[in-house]
Amino acid sequence: MSNISEAEKTDNELIEREFQALLTDYLNSNHRKKVDIIERAFRFAKEAHRGIRRRSGEPYILHPIAVARIVCREIGLGSTSICSALLHDVVEDTEYTVEDIENLFGRKIAMIVAGLTKISGGIFGDQASAQAENFRKLLLTMSEDIRVILIKMADRLHNMRTLGSMTPSKQYKIAGETLYIYAPLAHRLGLFAIKTELEDLSFKYEHPEAYKQITQKIADTEAKRQAIYEDFSAPILKKLHEMGLSFEMKARVKSVYSIWNKMQTKNIPFEEVYDLYAVRIIFDCPKEEDEKKECWNIYSVITDIYKVHPERIRDWVSRPKANGYQALHVTVMGPDGNWIEVQIRSRRMDEIAERGFAAHWKYKVGNSDEESELDIWLKTIKEILENPEPNALDFLDTIKLNLFASEIFVFTPKGELKTLPKDATALDFAFTLHSDMGYHCIAAKVNHRLVPISQKLQSGDQVEILTSKSQSPKPEWINFITTAKAKTRLMAALRKDRKQVIVKGEEIYNRFLKENNFEDNIRNIDKLLNHYKIDKKEELFYRLGADEISLNDSTKKLFKEKGQNVFMKYLRIPFVGNSNNKPSAQQLQEVTNNEPTNKIDRKATYILKDDGSTKNYTIATCCNPIPGDDVLGYVNENENVIVHKRSCPVAMRLKSSFGSRLVSTQWDDNIIDSFPATIEITGIDQVGVLNQITRIISNDLAVNIRNLNIETNDGLFKGTISVLVHNIKDVERMCDNIKKIKEVKSATRIMS
Helix, strand or coil: CCCCCHHHHHHHHHHHHHHHHHHHHHHHCCCCCCCHHHHHHHHHHHHHCCEEEECCCEEEHHHHHHHHHHHHHHHCHHHHHHHHHHHCCCCHCCCHHHHHHHHHHHHHHHHHHHHHHCCCCCCEEEEEEEEHHHHHHHHHHHHHHHCCCCCCCHHHHHHCCHHCCCCHHHHHHHHHCCCCHHHHHHCCCCCHHHHHHHHHHHHHHHHHHHHHHHHHHHHCHHHHHHHHHHHHHHHHHHHHHHHCEEEEEHHHHHHHHHHHHHHHHHHHCHHHHHCCCCEEEECCCCCCHHHHHHHHHHHHHHHHHEEEEEEEEEEEHHHHCCCCCCCCEEEECCCCCCCCCCCCCCHHHHHHHHHHHHHHHCCCCCCCHHHHHHHEEEEHHHHHHCCCCCHHHHHHHHHHHHHHCCCEEEEEECCCEEEEEECCEEHHHHHHHHHHHHHHHEEEEEECEEECCEEEEECCEEEEEEEEECCCCCCCHHCCCCHHHHHHHHHHHHHHHHHHHHHHHHHHHHHHHHCCCCCCCCCHHHHCCCCCCCCHHHHHHHHHCCCCCCCHHHHHHHCCCCCCCCHHHHHHCCCEEECCCCCCCCHHHHHCCCCCCCCCCCCCEEEEEEEEEECCCCCCCCCCCCCCECCEEEECCHHHHHEEEECCCHHHHHHHCCCCHHHEEEEEEEEEEEEEEEEEEECCCCCCHHHHHHHHHHHHHCEEEEEEEEEECCCCEEEEEEEEEHHHHHHHHHHHHHHCCCCEEEEEEECC
């Protein structure tokens, strides 16, 4: 008689069903059929994870199966990667070792599993230095075998798809680091479908209300869009059928995240996002060498029917992007008077675009000898890793420079082609050729014309670098370099010089203390930092050493003053601010008390309260959130909660670096404090408009105006108004009422 319980039986049936679905995906792919090793990996992993469940309550083994399905079906990898995905948590979570995996499944799979174990637990730890170290490990492993990062990407995608079972503070941390690192990495590796889904899922958890609204509006405008698409496509379809072309044509709506992003960056409502969708034409072409000609034939048909936007043609067929993307993009004026982008690509190009360049790279057809663009990119990363930034966040930002970049192509004097990020300068190009050229670069010749080293380069430029032995790296160069390699090399050179200046500055400071019998303590350093509005001790010593500041009689007075330190200490709390930028009595009390207050429960939702005399939070001045905004809390060393907008750039960095300090927050309904908000207004400049605007704000809405700044130009005006409000509804009502004035064209809240 069987001892298996009913629940276990149900679990086993579910696990078996999911595994069979994985096998079906694999058998439908064009890889060699190595079902036996996949079966063995599955049985081994199932046994290793027996009895363990995920936070959602389901058997743990379902996670590795789901990751393996993404690896197979959505990235297009073969049996080695599928086995590695099935085994990816075994070494981390069970008694088995990498040696055990190697003995059972061979060296290649063991290497990949070891790489995945090295970078497990998310890229970021609680400490910033550990975060950079983990990220370095990830990239070094990736340059050994690209499959490590592809499986890690699949692992992250499945975690994002099942993020609902996590606590809100964990959701913000994971969503934040996904947007900060994984989505750009997916883009750079050509995994466009995965990149879009990661962005949308991150957005869904960070801004649930905005996500819901945009999703609803996309659904509401579906019928109207379909009608416009049918009008637009009818004459094109007719012509392409007459050509005897085998193709499909479809409209692709922008992702929810990219619509929201456009609304934020351009300060426009949903209704004004005109390029809401693109039209895609995918044609079948038996011979790869005929694809380019066919793309331009289709282009010719479209531009015979519709007027083309001269600056919006993108030819990635002749010169693919570094991540393998190929297509011909053209923007034309549709029958409804709006611009519509048409993307033309062959079936092969479409597959690379959707499933990633990596799927078509070395592992599909054996090792090819050619050095692919991806290899070059991985080499660049290896170079950066040899000399990484000591500060973790700077290091991540350096890497991000390379992840986000779109490419330009420039030539050396001998006609060699080099790929650089968009907006790269002559100095970037010098560092690309050789570090020494970068250090000694004095100018450049672009297309035989002399230009400064800060000159931005354009695709097709021919560039010659001019150097001088007497030239040395300058700190201001950092303002006009964009490539990670140039930034890393320059910072390393400047750090050497800077160290010597800092040592000199410290000697000046110590001599000053000795001569005047002052104590060497943190209080005196704090006074100087606050006096000169400097953040770090090293920066203070640097400025002293470089003779930018000096210690004199006024410094002596500063050191002799008593009782100021509490206020200074308050001013130096990171990211702190409140509505009137003055510390409240409660905040002063908090900073004088070195003992942390009661520890805040990071797992529970923290309610933000204010009864008029005391409040249990501090508003971050970098983004000035107000009640009704999507916010999160950052718990500082004193267990004070600092409130940021979830979309604030500082919060983005906090999410990816200090996830353990984040707490989910919710506004109390009875907050009585006023909060600063800034509204941007544009319109037609006519007599009396300003009076109408201020009357609506002050009289009709009884809101205090703090600041008003209006500029007029050629009959139009643009301005910002800073006001004090109680919540986001006040702002919305204000914008709606201002927009009722006939001359006003827009009124939107902006980051103050």
